[in-house]
Amino acid sequence: MVPQSPVLVVVIPLICAFLTLLFGWWRKGLCYPITLVSLSSSFLASLHTLHAVITTGTIHYHLGNWEPPWGIEYVVDHLNAFVLAIVSFVSLVVAISSKRSVEQELPEKIVYFYCVFLLQVTGLLGIVVTGDMFNLYVFLEIASLAGYALIAIGEDGAPFASFNYLIFGTIGACFYLLGVGYLYVISGSLNMADLSQILPGLYQSKVVLVAFAFFMVGVSLKMALFPLHVWLPDAYTYAPSTVSALLAPLMTKVGAYVMIRVMFTVFKPYFSIELIPVTAVLSWMAAGAILFGAVMALAQIDLKRMLTYILVSEVGYIALGVGLANRQGLTGAILHILNDSFMMLALFLVVGAVMYRSGEREIPQLRYLHRRMPFTMAAFVIAALSVIGIPPTCGFFSKWYLILGAIAASQWVFVAVLLISSLLNVILFFRVIEHAYLEPHEEHASGGLELAIATEEAPLSMLIPTLIATAGIMVFGVLSGKIISTIIQFAVPTSF
Amino acid sequence: MFDFILSKYNYWIYIILMMIGFYAMIGKKNLVKKIIGINIFQTAIILFFISTAAKRGGTLPIVEHAHGHGIHHIHAASYINPLPHVLMLTAIVVMVSTLGVALAIVIAIYRRYNTLEEDEILEQRKWSRSPLF
Numbered sequence: 370m371v372p373q374s375p376v377l378v379v380v381i382p383l384i385c386a387f388l389t390l391l392f393g394w395w396r397k398g399l400c401y402p403i404t405l406v407s408l409s410s411s412f413l414a415s416l417h418t419l420h421a422v423i424t425t426g427t428i429h430y431h432l433g434n435w436e437p438p439w440g441i442e443y444v445v446d447h448l449n450a451f452v453l454a455i456v457s458f459v460s461l462v463v464a465i466s467s468k469r470s471v472e473q474e475l476p477e478k479i480v481y482f483y484c485v486f487l488l489q490v491t492g493l494l495g496i497v498v499t500g501d502m503f504n505l506y507v508f509l510e511i512a513s514l515a516g517y518a519l520i521a522i523g524e525d526g527a528p529f530a531s532f533n534y535l536i537f538g539t540i541g542a543c544f545y546l547l548g549v550g551y552l553y554v555i556s557g558s559l560n561m562a563d564l565s566q567i568l569p570g571l572y573q574s575k576v577v578l579v580a581f582a583f584f585m586v587g588v589s590l591k592m593a594l595f596p597l598h599v600w601l602p603d604a605y606t607y608a609p610s611t612v613s614a615l616l617a618p619l620m621t622k623v624g625a626y627v628m629i630r631v632m633f634t635v636f637k638p639y640f641s642i643e644l645i646p647v648t649a650v651l652s653w654m655a656a657g658a659i660l661f662g663a664v665m666a667l668a669q670i671d672l673k674r675m676l677t678y679i680l681v682s683e684v685g686y687i688a689l690g691v692g693l694a695n696r697q698g699l700t701g702a703i704l705h706i707l708n709d710s711f712m713m714l715a716l717f718l719v720v721g722a723v724m725y726r727s728g729e730r731e732i733p734q735l736r737y738l739h740r741r742m743p744f745t746m747a748a749f750v751i752a753a754l755s756v757i758g759i760p761p762t763c764g765f766f767s768k769w770y771l772i773l774g775a776i777a778a779s780q781w782v783f784v785a786v787l788l789i790s791s792l793l794n795v796i797l798f799f800r801v802i803e804h805a806y807l808e809p810h811e812e813h814a815s816g817g818l819e820l821a822i823a824t825e826e827a828p829l830s831m832l833i834p835t836l837i838a839t840a841g842i843m844v845f846g847v848l849s850g851k852i853i854s855t856i857i858q859f860a861v862p863t864s865f
Numbered sequence: 866m867f868d869f870i871l872s873k874y875n876y877w878i879y880i881i882l883m884m885i886g887f888y889a890m891i892g893k894k895n896l897v898k899k900i901i902g903i904n905i906f907q908t909a910i911i912l913f914f915i916s917t918a919a920k921r922g923g924t925l926p927i928v929e930h931a932h933g934h935g936i937h938h939i940h941a942a943s944y945i946n947p948l949p950h951v952l953m954l955t956a957i958v959v960m961v962s963t964l965g966v967a968l969a970i971v972i973a974i975y976r977r978y979n980t981l982e983e984d985e986i987l988e989q990r991k992w993s994r995s996p997l998f
Binding site: 531539 | 910949971
């Protein structure tokens with residue numbers, strides 16, 4: 370039992386970010402191993418934290434031994450221990466796969482890339498672990514600023530896409546900060562647990578309502594919830610492949626975590642559900658996100674851009690689970706944070722590997738890909754089945770809970786939306802699979818071309834992370850019952 | 866009505882400043898003007914935080930000889946609240962880093978497109994895209 374494990378999760382990548390800079394000046398090749406070591410130890414610490422939370426319950430860590438309402442406190446309960454393990458594992462997998470594609474795409478910027486990469490992970494982990502509203506803002510900005518920088522070093526359109534993201538991200542963060550300010554003015558506290566004690570007496574106050582509105586808009590901007598998603602497709606399309614693989618699974622999910630935290634911990638569930646009808650609005654926005662993302666994805670020719678619109682749609686699933694505001698719905702939402710992280714990780718790693726080998730990602734150009742890269746494409750198909758929601762994969766189970774939640778809330782429109790989006794996803798992915806797997810008839814008959822296509826599978830350092838992510842999709846599908854019974858059922862507020 | 870505005874003039878100024886910044890971020894076409902908008906927006910938030918801490922007739926929150934010099938009766942109402950100031954020090958650091966990142970990105974954009982006008986950049990991007998779009 371290491372009592373420092375919650376803080377170690379954040380501090381190790383933070384310190385190693387500066388070590389990479391220091392050692393990078395001396396030897397460029399040292400950056401990659403330092404990143405791997407720091408993220409592995411951070412992952413071990415987060416696993417240790419998760420284990421401690423499961424066995425002993427919520428952990429409180431007082432930074433510098435300052436007592437909670439005055440000092441900053443890290444609070445780890447079932448919900449954030451779970452998200453913490455996801456974030457640290459996904460970032461470790463992305464770091465392993467980064468070596469070759471960073472060497473190819475950003476040969477001169479390796480040192481700075483790993484430094485900012487680790488700062489990005491630090492920010493994401495910090496958002497999840499902290500129990501203090503203002504500290505969360507600081508980590509949010511660390512993660513966002515690192516994100517702007519990482520996206521801006523991408524291909525041609527990246528700086529402009531990153532600038533747009535910066536404008537929207539700054540508005541989101543400023544709204545969050547204003548929300549913190551309003552809560553501080555009325556309650557005199559910044560500690561989440563303290564706030565949830567003080568606020569119920571003040572729920573009729575307009576200041577609290579305004580603070581809540583600022584939080585919801587700010588966090589929706591950060592998690593790219595329709596119609597505030599406009600920055601996301603451009604930013605994640607033009608970013609370097611490693612960066613897309615890191616940000617797409619994590620940034621939006623961490624935003625969703627903050628939303629759950631604010632709605633159900635800082636404010637009591639009955640405020641968010643009964644006093645103001647925010648969950649109804651949220652569900653309708655989420656339904657819009659699910660359909661809009663899927664329809665827009667249909668219109669895309671660029672595979673990576675198509676995935677970014679699918680991501681918009683997946684964010685909608687999580688928001689819908691939160692908006693349904695019952696036990697099954699929220700279970701589905703929290704389970705979907707895990708499942709979608711792994712699905713997006715696998716899909717974006719596959720796109721990164723295809724980009725690395727062929728430099729192409731437009732869907733009609735993917736011909737013969739199943740022969741050139743058989744394992745990578747197999748991983749793509751499994752991830753696609755999971756996004757569609759076919760039973761043994763994990764995507765099925767979170768969708769199942771979301772549909773159960775929609776039925777329990779008697780919201781038949783949302784049941785229909787969930788089923789329609791599954792059908793749209795079938796069309797979406799079949800379009801890709803058709804081009805990658807099925808061959809034109811006449812060329813097949815001539816037989817001459819078959820020899821010409823040699824297997825050029827992605828390098829092992831990219832293939833193994835992709836296969837780990839795919840294995841995760843299958844394993845979490847099989848184990849989803851166990852995950853719910855040991856972790857998620859304690860993460861859902863007891864009043865549900 | 867006039868009294869209502871006058872008695873809370875600091876908050877009105879914060880809201881007006883924030884809206885000016887917000888308009889510049891969304892409405893202006895020039896990227897540097899957008900960055901200036903970000904700064905006005907963030908400065909307005911600093912004004913909001915600082916003015917919540919201020920008190921008429923309040924003094925610095927420093928208690929002299931607080932330890933071991935008899936019992937002091939500390940009237941919290943006569944001291945201004947130091948916490949929002951401290952929060953804003955951190956927010957200023959965040960502001961400066963945002964400004965730095967934004968300016969670096971704008972330099973990269975200028976090198977690529979030779980302009981900082983959003984519509985001209987979009988025009989150039991439209992031509993550089995493949996006909997499939």
